Amino acid sequence: GIATKAARIKKAAGDKLVLSFGARRTHPAVSPFNAFYAFIGGCDAVSCIKGADFLGIKPTGTMPHSLMIIFKAIRGDHSEAWIAFDKHVEADVPRIILADTFDDEVEESIKAVQTLNGKLWGLRLDTPGSRRGNFPAIIREVKWKLKALGYKNVKIVVSGGVDEEKIPELIKAGVDAFGVGAAIANARIVDIAMDIVAVKKNAKWMPISKRGKFSGIKQVYRCWNCMIDVVKLRNEKPPKCPKCLGEMKPLLGKVIENGKIVIDFDEPSKVREYVMKQFKKLDLYQKPW
Ligand SMILES: [Zn+2]
Known part of the structure; x- marks a missing residue:
């Protein structure tokens, strides 16, 4: 279910980035697997550090709300968290400011952009949903006001x-990347x-x-x-093929024999490419043939 949902979300997002942010949505013992399947389903990156480790990729994330809460509680100003992040985090990490912790998204965004003048890659x-109002309208306003101030590339x-x-209307409003948590991590099982x-009887398979x-050994074409x-x-x-009358190819093959795995597994990135190649040909809401 996780890989399928990740594929559906990546299909909806098209060339926009989809980041798996579901690490805190399941038990820590399960999270790395969750991230693994989110990636092979189509997510571009994952925030779960151990999951990224299994995948052989770099974990991707942004600053957490906890950073702003600590700075606000201890120092009285959460924007000091943005400056501290920029000062201490490795230079190759894109500066993405979380801009909604305490105040209006638009006001925080402008403050963030001006605070990290020129160094900002993006705003998160x-x-x-309960506090959000019309989210596409908020995004349009943020983008417009930043443009008016001369910050076009944030x-x-x-x-x-x-x-x-929700993704199509958010893309229309100007979103460049999506962090997806619960929708993927808590996806319904297939x-x-x-x-x-x-059963094999006298060296013959009996359905x-x-x-x-449905009895009997099957093949899927x-x-x-x-x-x-x-x-x-x-x-x-x-x-x-019932539609084009063309040739159909078998999909099932032997994976385990006498308790031993008899195939070599592809790298996760190759599996992801295989998944994406398939969903490019599918429509998100098409009915089965
Ligand atoms: Zn066909």
Whole structure:
């Protein structure tokens, strides 16, 4: 479910960046796997450090709200957090200021841009839906007021309740990148299960299954032009594509034999490319054939 949801969100976001920000949405023992599947599903980067480690990529994130809260509590001014971040964090880390912690997004954005004059890569707006009002309108206002002050190239990163159906209007409003947490990390599972569908008797496979299940060893065939899948018994003739009548290719192969994994797994980045190649050909809301 996680990889599928990540794929749907990346499909909706197109060439805009999608960052997996779901590390705190599940138990720490699960978070790295969560990040792993978010990436192979299509996310461009992940914030979970251990997840990025498994993936062999650099973790990506922005400053947390806790930094602003500490500076406000101890020093009385949260904008000192932005200056401290710029002073102490490695130079190759893009300066993305979190601009919504205490005040209006527009006012904080202008203050942030002026504070880090010229060094700012982007602003991150992360306001919970309950406080947000019309978020695309807020983004338009931020971008407009920054442009009027001469800051045209500041990127806008949004996070907090981002999901696939909200993405198109946010892109229209001028968003450059999305931080996605719960929508991916807490995605619904894909309802699948393993079942016994055949038993080997006297060196021959006998189709058998519990009632309600389809018996026999199967193969799934795909038309790579139409992205249509057809399930057949393995000993049936391979089908032609029901739409274009073209050739269909088998998808299933042996992974485990006598308890041993018999295939080599591809690098996560290659799996991600394979996933993206497929969803480029699919429509987000297309019905199954
Ligand atoms: Zn076809």
